[in-house]
Amino acid sequence: MIRFDKVVKRYGDNTVLRELDFHVRPGERVTLIGPSGSGKTTILRLLMTLEKVSGGLIEVDGECLTHIRRGDKRVPADEKHIRPIRRKIGMVFQQFNLFPNMNVLRNITEAPVRALGRPRAEAEAKARELLDMVGLADKALEHPSRLSGGQQQRVAIARALAMEPEILLLDEVTSALDPELVTGVQDLLRDIASSSDLTILCVTHEMGFARDISHRVLMFDQGQIVEDGPPEKIFSDPAEQRTRDFLQAVIQT
Numbered sequence: 504m505i506r507f508d509k510v511v512k513r514y515g516d517n518t519v520l521r522e523l524d525f526h527v528r529p530g531e532r533v534t535l536i537g538p539s540g541s542g543k544t545t546i547l548r549l550l551m552t553l554e555k556v557s558g559g560l561i562e563v564d565g566e567c568l569t570h571i572r573r574g575d576k577r578v579p580a581d582e583k584h585i586r587p588i589r590r591k592i593g594m595v596f597q598q599f600n601l602f603p604n605m606n607v608l609r610n611i612t613e614a615p616v617r618a619l620g621r622p623r624a625e626a627e628a629k630a631r632e633l634l635d636m637v638g639l640a641d642k643a644l645e646h647p648s649r650l651s652g653g654q655q656q657r658v659a660i661a662r663a664l665a666m667e668p669e670i671l672l673l674d675e676v677t678s679a680l681d682p683e684l685v686t687g688v689q690d691l692l693r694d695i696a697s698s699s700d701l702t703i704l705c706v707t708h709e710m711g712f713a714r715d716i717s718h719r720v721l722m723f724d725q726g727q728i729v730e731d732g733p734p735e736k737i738f739s740d741p742a743e744q745r746t747r748d749f750l751q752a753v754i755q756t
């Protein structure tokens with residue numbers, strides 16, 4: 504279970520998230536939609552602890568990710584507290600973020616070996632299974648620069664799964680791809696989603712993909728949730744004018 508409790512995020516005097524409350528149940532797949540700048544990516548970055556909250560707290564499986572108790576006070580959590588919680592979470596980024604100086608196999612095995620202490624042979628066997636699953640069994644020894652964008656994103660997906668996360672965060676994972684490569688990556692993620700019990704939190708501007716992959720869609724505007732419901736309802740019969748306007752604008756682009 505992920506729980507945001509009155510989360511505030513500010514950058515200087517720009518308040519990006521305003522006392523945001525929501526939760527995601529284990530195994531649930533939730534897509535965040537909304538206009539550019541509404542704070543969707545910020546939510547994923549807070550969960551990865553790439554950013555710190557300005558107010559409120561975040562819990563993962565009942566453990567506070569953002570704070571620890573010291574006496575009767577709550578103080579910001581330190582790295583030692585955060586690490587085991589963050590290990591439950593994997594993220595795939597828009598720009599792949601592969602290590603350019605390592606081959607594909609090494610990209611996938613580095614974190615399991617270093618962070619989880621897996622023996623290298625075991626990590627490599629698992630990486631090869633994952634490469635097979637993402638359709639890149641023959642690319643293990645290539646460097647990322649020799650792969651297409653779609654192939655690099657498949658490696659990034661394999662790399663995230665190699666850490667055996669319970670929660671997978673997907674941040675606009677197809678928006679940096681050439682159009683002809685989008686469907687293949689989306690199909691892969693649909694298969695992963697439907698054949699696993701991963702909790703998925705996804706940010707996307709691809710409404711067809713959002714409809715297919717999600718149990719629930721959250722519509723954001725100006726750092727708040729303006730609509731929350733199943734994809735059939737949000738995409739076919741939204742309750743809010745802001746959602747209708749957003750969907751209309753997305754369809755036209």
Ligand SMILES: Nc1ncnc2c1ncn2[C@@H]1O[C@H](COP(=O)(O)OP(=O)(O)OP(=O)(O)O)[C@@H](O)[C@H]1O
Nearest residue numbers: 514517519537538539540541542543544545546706
């Ligand atoms: N590191 C940062 N420093 C300052 N402002 C930031 C930073 N990161 C994000 N912001 C601001 O926070 C706001 C929300 O950004 P965020 O990326 O979360 O929006 P988004 O809904 O994901 O947008 P998009 O759909 O364009 O990706 C924007 O106004 C952005 O300029």
